[in-house]
Amino acid sequence: MAEFESIVQDYKQNLAVDPDMSMPVAAVKALVAFIQNHPASTMVEFVEMVKAATQALKASSANAISLSAGCDLFMQAVTRMSNANLEDCREKLINKGTRFVEKASSCRESIAGLGVSFIRDNGVVLVHSYSRVVMALLLRAASQGKRFRVYVTESRPTRGGARTTEALRRAGVPCTEVLDCAVSYIVEQVDCVLFGAEGVVENGGIINQIGTYQVAIVAKAASKPVYAVAESYKFVRLFPLNQFDLPTHRPSVLSFDPPSPEVLADEAQALKWVAGNNPSVDYTPPSFITLLFTDLGVLTPSGVSDELIKLYY
Numbered sequence: 001m002a003e004f005e006s007i008v009q010d011y012k013q014n015l016a017v018d019p020d021m022s023m024p025v026a027a028v029k030a031l032v033a034f035i036q037n038h039p040a041s042t043m044v045e046f047v048e049m050v051k052a053a054t055q056a057l058k059a060s061s062a063n064a065i066s067l068s069a070g071c072d073l074f075m076q077a078v079t080r081m082s083n084a085n086l087e088d089c090r091e092k093l094i095n096k097g098t099r100f101v102e103k104a105s106s107c108r109e110s111i112a113g114l115g116v117s118f119i120r121d122n123g124v125v126l127v128h129s130y131s132r133v134v135m136a137l138l139l140r141a142a143s144q145g146k147r148f149r150v151y152v153t154e155s156r157p158t159r160g161g162a163r164t165t166e167a168l169r170r171a172g173v174p175c176t177e178v179l180d181c182a183v184s185y186i187v188e189q190v191d192c193v194l195f196g197a198e199g200v201v202e203n204g205g206i207i208n209q210i211g212t213y214q215v216a217i218v219a220k221a222a223s224k225p226v227y228a229v230a231e232s233y234k235f236v237r238l239f240p241l242n243q244f245d246l247p248t249h250r251p252s253v254l255s256f257d258p259p260s261p262e263v264l265a266d267e268a269q270a271l272k273w274v275a276g277n278n279p280s281v282d283y284t285p286p287s288f289i290t291l292l293f294t295d296l297g298v299l300t301p302s303g304v305s306d307e308l309i310k311l312y313y
Contacts, residue, residue: 004056004085007034009044010089011057012060020132024070024233025104027057031074032097035090043086050078063248065199069236075101076312100233107231108133108294112140115293119148123191126219127181129160129209131196133229135167137293138194142173150175157275158229183215188221195284197230198248201238202308204286204301207232207246210279216288225290232296235308242281253279271293 007030014026021029028301034053036190040046054071077096087225111133119125119141127134127146143207150168152175155161161177168175178186193215206228208214219226240246258264259273286301296307 006037006055007053008056008060010034011060013227015288020105022104022124022132022231022234023061023066023102024073025229027054027070028074028097029069029101031071032094032101036094039090040086043082043084043089046086047078047082047088051075052311063238065238065248065281068247069199069234071312072237073233104231104233106294107233108136109140110295111229111231111293112136115227116140116144116146118192118227118291118293119146120191121146121148123148124151124189125149126153126187126193126215126224127164127191128153128193128195128212128215129155129158130163130167131194131229133195133231135164135231136193138173139171140169140311142171148173151190153183153211153215154178155182155211157182157271157278158209158280160209171260180211184218187218187224190219190224191289193219193224193226195226195228197228197234198281199234199236199238200228200230200292200304201236201240201283202305203239204289204292204299204304205240206284206289206292207236207238207240207281208284210282212282213243213282213288216284220288228284228287228289228292230292230294232294232311235304235311236306237312243283244280244299246279246283248279248281253277 003092010033011030012024014021014029025179031053038049040049054075057071058068061067077093081092096303117139127150150173152161152164154177165175165177195208195212199207255277263269289301292299
């Protein structure tokens with residue numbers, strides 16, 4: 001339907017206009033605009049309309065983990081107000097959603113303030129791919145005059161490591177990009193590992209850019225602390241038991257069916273085919289996470305379930 005196409009367009013426009021805006025925040029902003037422009041005659045109709053809008057948003061992304069967190073938080077607010085007067089509910093949701101969007105950017109700053117003490121002067125940090133909140137933490141440490149160096153994984157196939165390296169060099173932070181397969185080579189030199197997260201699941205594990213899990217395995221083998229850095233609006237009600245429990249998993253991923261000879265003959269096309277036939281995210285179990293830095297405080301993985309209960313129940 002056209003009305004649900006418009007919310008998807010608004011969501012994508014929010015991300016395009018502000019590259020620093022995360023997917024959950026863009027989703028809530030789009031949902032606020034949606035309920036402002038689409039009135040309902042009854043509370044039941046309103047709830048069903050918002051539910052359909054969140055489902056349309058989730059369906060618009062192949063990797064909807066982070067996006068789903070924002071949609072679920074908004075839908076939970078709707079459910080809590082379902083016994084209220086329709087117009088009061090709409091007004092409260094608009095106000096609550098607007099405040100959420102306005103305060104979202106401050107979450108990264110509060111997390112940076114909590115995590116900066118874990119960056120040791122003259123230390124070495126390993127980061128994987130690109131994360132806005134991890135960058136906020138590292139740049140806060142640099143602004144305080146801390147001297148540290150950063151290893152950044154290349155992070156194929158997205159090459160997010162190149163973006164991180166460029167940003168750190170602009171800030172005057174010594175850093176070097178390393179091959180994904182070189183992590184075990186350099187891990188003995190690092191003091192800690194920092195990960196962002198697309199989602200923090202119920203048991204305190206994280207879903208993040210592919211390769212996060214293997215970096216965490218190497219770090220644990222070397223007895224290096226692993227810190228996950230994430231906003232609380234990325235907490236998701238998921239409890240994966242393995243990699244194939246992720247909602248992003250497709251049966252076609254890692255298929256044994258080979259590409260066509262035409263694809264194999266073109267190196268660029270062959271690389272694109274490999275990227276498209278591999279998972280984009282993986283799941284790192286809580287046993288590999290030392291602490292999580294969030295806007296709710298510094299948490300152990302076991303503390304995440306308590307915070308989820310407060311958010312949703």
